[in-house]
Amino acid sequence: MYENRSRPLLTRREFALRLSRHALVSVMLLVFSLLVGMYGYMYFEHLAWRDAFLNSAMLLGGMGPVNAPQSGGGKIFAGVYALYAGLVFVAATGVLFAPVVHRMLHKLHRAELGESESRDRKKG
Numbered sequence: 001m002y003e004n005r006s007r008p009l010l011t012r013r014e015f016a017l018r019l020s021r022h023a024l025v026s027v028m029l030l031v032f033s034l035l036v037g038m039y040g041y042m043y044f045e046h047l048a049w050r051d052a053f054l055n056s057a058m059l060l061g062g063m064g065p066v067n068a069p070q071s072g073g074g075k076i077f078a079g080v081y082a083l084y085a086g087l088v089f090v091a092a093t094g095v096l097f098a099p100v101v102h103r104m105l106h107k108l109h110r111a112e113l114g115e116s117e118s119r120d121r122k123k124g
Contacts, residue, residue: 044074
């Protein structure tokens with residue numbers, strides 16, 4: 001998927017395309033998770049879609065639910081969804097920043113490779 005350190009860096013245009021694909025995957029993951037949370041709150045707690053959206057979005061954002069669950073099923077769902085939301089936030093962030101971190105490491109390794117090649121040329 002990514003180029004190795006012996007290959008040149010991607011052009012800015014290619015990098016922007018890679019970054020946009022990763023952003024799309026992150027957004028799709030977050031939207032899917034938001035819809036799952038909304039469905040769960042609507043099913044277990046019988047919340048209106050606006051309230052279900054608010055609770056799901058707050059959990060995905062790391063803030064916590066607005067409405068405390070009242071039913072037993074709702075409490076179980078809210079707990080499981082809260083754990084899931086925390087992992088999704090970390091995963092979406094990782095997917096989004098992976099190309100940036102890779103590019104930084106690639107530049108670093110290319111610089112190291114260039115220095116070692118120039119030292120070998122001077123010796124030989």
